[in-house]
Amino acid sequence: MQLDAIRTFIAVTETGNFHEAAKRLNVTQSTVSARIRALEEGLGRTLFTRSKAGVDMTEPGRQFARYAANMMRLWQRAQHDVGLSHGFRSSFGLGSQVSLWDRLVLRWIPWMRQAAPDVALRVDADNSPTLQRHVADGVLDIAVMYQPRRRAGLAVEQLLVETLVMVSTRPDAGQNWRDDYVFVHWGRDFEIAHTENFPDLGTPAVSAGLGALGLRYILENGGSAYFPIRIARPYLTDGRLHRVSGTPTMQRTAYVVYDPSTPNRDVLDRALLGLREVAAAGQAEDRTAV
Numbered sequence: 423m424q425l426d427a428i429r430t431f432i433a434v435t436e437t438g439n440f441h442e443a444a445k446r447l448n449v450t451q452s453t454v455s456a457r458i459r460a461l462e463e464g465l466g467r468t469l470f471t472r473s474k475a476g477v478d479m480t481e482p483g484r485q486f487a488r489y490a491a492n493m494m495r496l497w498q499r500a501q502h503d504v505g506l507s508h509g510f511r512s513s514f515g516l517g518s519q520v521s522l523w524d525r526l527v528l529r530w531i532p533w534m535r536q537a538a539p540d541v542a543l544r545v546d547a548d549n550s551p552t553l554q555r556h557v558a559d560g561v562l563d564i565a566v567m568y569q570p571r572r573r574a575g576l577a578v579e580q581l582l583v584e585t586l587v588m589v590s591t592r593p594d595a596g597q598n599w600r601d602d603y604v605f606v607h608w609g610r611d612f613e614i615a616h617t618e619n620f621p622d623l624g625t626p627a628v629s630a631g632l633g634a635l636g637l638r639y640i641l642e643n644g645g646s647a648y649f650p651i652r653i654a655r656p657y658l659t660d661g662r663l664h665r666v667s668g669t670p671t672m673q674r675t676a677y678v679v680y681d682p683s684t685p686n687r688d689v690l691d692r693a694l695l696g697l698r699e700v701a702a703a704g705q706a707e708d709r710t711a712v
């Protein structure tokens with residue numbers, strides 16, 4: 423079956439050689455070689471260059487790698503959908519960036535389970551480009567993310583606007599917040615606004631690529647940083663964090679991306695309604711805390 427060849431291709435790309443791929447797949451190395459050769463003959467391109475050290479993907483191999491991964495995901499989705507247990511009429515896949523998981527997905531899942539108990543849910547987390555590609559390829563039905571790219575055939579709808587505030591572990595940080603400031607990367611739009619508001623800040627001593635890392639760092643070591651009000655709220659309430667007076671609030675917009683031509687339109691509409699309601703409830707909570 424051609425899927426075996428695609429599965430073998432993925433194993434070779436991940437292990438870097440035919441021997442380790444054979445061990446992972448529990449087949450002989452000659453079987454791995456035969457499957458890769460069959461793929462190359464079918465595509466009319468060489469996918470790997472071989473050497474004593476292992477294998478390297480060629481440019482056609484790198485191009486095929488994306489399609490191989492999507493084909494396996496689509497096959498897994500087909501298995502899931504065709505094999506739905508009695509009581510489920512369809513399935514629905516939602517993907518999200520990790521930073522939106524608590525804000526939206528964990529609240530949306532119980533909403534959707536109540537609104538559509540006959541729909542089996544599949545949820546995943548990844549970065550924006552990958553999520554958007556999975557929606558376009560039919561691997562996911564819907565995705566929530568920051569900074570999506572406009573793409574033919576996909577609808578992009580604003581879902582919520584988050585408010586970010588500067589907080590500090592010191593109640594009297596005031597204008598001295600720069601002394602222990604941690605820059606958290608909340609996306610390109612935030613970085614632009616941050617530079618406009620603090621053009622003379624210079625390079626922070628500590629930068630964090632994930633909000634969770636930045637939060638954990640300042641809670642354990644002290645410091646100041648920007649966080650969405652929804653993340654900062656419990657720590658402001660218990661006194662572990664404090665708003666830094668005189669600093670501006672900033673905003674970050676989240677979007678929902680979906681294919682409006684999906685044949686599963688009734689489920690899509692229900693899922694969108696749930697996301698909108700969950701987002702609106704979260705925004706109302708934010709307004710009371712700002």
